[in-house]
Amino acid sequence: MREPTRDQALRIYRTMHLIRRFEERVAECFAAAEIPGFIHLAVGQESVPATVCALLERDDLVGATHRGHGQVLAKGAEPRRVMAELFGRATGYCRGKGGSMHLCAMDLGVLGTNGVVGANLPIAVGTALAAQVRATRQVTVGFFGDGAANTGAAHEALNLAAVWDLPVVFVCENNLYAEFTPQAVHTKGTSIAARAAAYGMRGVQVDGNDVPALFDAAAEAVDAARSGAGPTLLEAMTYRWRGHHEGDPMAYRAKDELEAWRAKDAIPRFRAWLVERGMLAADEDERLVGAVAAEVDDATEFARRSPWPAPEAALEDVHA
Amino acid sequence: MRVRVKIPKLGLTMTEATILEWRKSVGDAVTAGEPLVVIETEKADVEVEAPASGTLVEILGAVKQVCPVGGAIAVIELPGA
Numbered sequence A: 001m002r003e004p005t006r007d008q009a010l011r012i013y014r015t016m017h018l019i020r021r022f023e024e025r026v027a028e029c030f031a032a033a034e035i036p037g038f039i040h041l042a043v044g045q046e047s048v049p050a051t052v053c054a055l056l057e058r059d060d061l062v063g064a065t066h067r068g069h070g071q072v073l074a075k076g077a078e079p080r081r082v083m084a085e086l087f088g089r090a091t092g093y094c095r096g097k098g099g100s101m102h103l104c105a106m107d108l109g110v111l112g113t114n115g116v117v118g119a120n121l122p123i124a125v126g127t128a129l130a131a132q133v134r135a136t137r138q139v140t141v142g143f144f145g146d147g148a149a150n151t152g153a154a155h156e157a158l159n160l161a162a163v164w165d166l167p168v169v170f171v172c173e174n175n176l177y178a179e180f181t182p183q184a185v186h187t188k189g190t191s192i193a194a195r196a197a198a199y200g201m202r203g204v205q206v207d208g209n210d211v212p213a214l215f216d217a218a219a220e221a222v223d224a225a226r227s228g229a230g231p232t233l234l235e236a237m238t239y240r241w242r243g244h245h246e247g248d249p250m251a252y253r254a255k256d257e258l259e260a261w262r263a264k265d266a267i268p269r270f271r272a273w274l275v276e277r278g279m280l281a282a283d284e285d286e287r288l289v290g291a292v293a294a295e296v297d298d299a300t301e302f303a304r305r306s307p308w309p310a311p312e313a314a315l316e317d318v319h320a
Numbered sequence B: 001m002r003v004r005v006k007i008p009k010l011g012l013t014m015t016e017a018t019i020l021e022w023r024k025s026v027g028d029a030v031t032a033g034e035p036l037v038v039i040e041t042e043k044a045d046v047e048v049e050a051p052a053s054g055t056l057v058e059i060l061g062a063v064k065q066v067c068p069v070g071g072a073i074a075v076i077e078l079p080g081a
């Protein structure tokens, strides 16, 4: 079993806190009508991008989803510029024109969040092919959901990646719902990872809220991709605590289901793991949580006081 | 200290909501996260939760009243205030 080093472990732990705090703040700002558009939050799912991205190098690539703020932050994006992008301000990663679902940061290998479910996977296959052709040793991670698993784009992407042994890891954040539809209604069978056998690639289903278990599986997948052993389909079982989108009253699921998953929260579970190994003292924990809170406050204030994009700039960065 | 309860924005195009039913009365103790009021938006009826724990000291939005997003509809007084 591969265990995270102390540095990796603390990075994962900090990133989980950052995503949680950031997303909770976004919820408040959206409710207060400070953020335009449609917002999908990943509270409850933080462990998956935090753990997977801790295994990546800066020039590795990530194809993110519509629920992608955490995936982008975990790849190293600055909270200030992510928040500003969500606020539609000129200081955001895409100068305020991308927003929550079209947020890319090419210098960090963030290929973009994507409002078209499943559409980021063929893009991930494309960058993986480029890396293979150029022999750069870069790995691409394509995040997707249980709903996206049933799109044609996902099938095409998985098949081609396997056929060409591409350096890509497909990470399914299975939160058991696609919009308002539970997995049992949209998919027969309970394992998306099991499909990997049919594609001819490795498939692993893992408890996504169990950071060490996820780290072990993801490390193997990233190593395989980097060493030329081809793609892996990694399915991380997790749960979103908030609605599908902000404002979703969640009438379709029972409160005790949510409570059961809250009890499986990855953050305190991983904190216990760190404490047990002597990697995190109580005062360090307090400092870390405080620093993350201050970082999110700072990001919010930065976004609020940032300018709107100039009307004259409307046609800049437009490709058609 | 007092906290104002505001109409939350709940969707892409939502600009206002209609108060349907208060789950609490003036003088009641409320707990953060507890359903406080049901509002009707263009898409659905939604329960708005108390943003803080304390006493509901004022209701500003009457049943059937149409209120803008961000508009204050109630006031909660925090303990020790």
Ligand SMILES: Cc1ncc(C[n+]2csc(CCOP(=O)(O)OP(=O)(O)O)c2C)c(N)n1
Pocket: A040, A066, A067, A115, A116, A117, A118, A144, A145, A146, A147, A148, A149, A175, A177, A178, A179, A244
């Ligand atoms: C191609 C496409 N079809 C449908 C939609 C509408 N839609 C948005 S999110 C979503 C559900 C996605 O479910 P999942 O992949 O499990 O991701 P989650 O929202 O659970 O993170 C759907 C159907 C879309 N955006 N794009």
Ligand SMILES: [Mg+2]
Pocket: A145, A146, A147, A173, A174, A175, A176, A177, A178, A179
């Ligand atoms: Mg899902």
